[in-house]
Amino acid sequence: MNLQSKYRKVIDSAQESQIEDLSITENNEVLYISGTTSEYIKEKLWDLYNQIDQDMRSGDMVLDIKVKDEKPEDEEGEIEDSQFYEIKSGDSLSKIAELYPGLTWQELFEANKDVIKDPDIIYPGQKIKIPK
Numbered sequence: 592m593n594l595q596s597k598y599r600k601v602i603d604s605a606q607e608s609q610i611e612d613l614s615i616t617e618n619n620e621v622l623y624i625s626g627t628t629s630e631y632i633k634e635k636l637w638d639l640y641n642q643i644d645q646d647m648r649s650g651d652m653v654l655d656i657k658v659k660d661e662k663p664e665d666e667e668g669e670i671e672d673s674q675f676y677e678i679k680s681g682d683s684l685s686k687i688a689e690l691y692p693g694l695t696w697q698e699l700f701e702a703n704k705d706v707i708k709d710p711d712i713i714y715p716g717q718k719i720k721i722p723k
């Protein structure tokens with residue numbers, strides 16, 4: 592079995608995800624996958640890799656995924672000093688909003704439309720900003 596077939600799930604997931612500067616190459620019987628993405632996508636790729644090579648002993652794949660700085664910039668290019676929250680299993684936007692007095696789930700959704708497409712569908716590991 593060639594490496595691209597062996598690691599097809601990892602490759603497909605990497606290509607379907609929004610990974611910046613994605614590179615998939617094979618050299619000297621080692622598959623190299625590199626790029627920059629969110630922590631959530633990086634963990635997802637590692638989980639897929641672990642399903643294929645549970646002991647991580649094959650030594651035939653290098654997964655070099657960097658995590659991009661997820662702090663948003665304002666209109667002038669300055670980094671905003673926003674507060675972030677990492678979604679956990681069992682969370683909902685309503686439950687998260689309750690942690691911040693005066694905040695509604697609708698305000699959370701509006702502030703994170705770049706990350707959340709449907710307010711009823713959020714995933715553990717996603718990082719959302721808490722609006723001021």
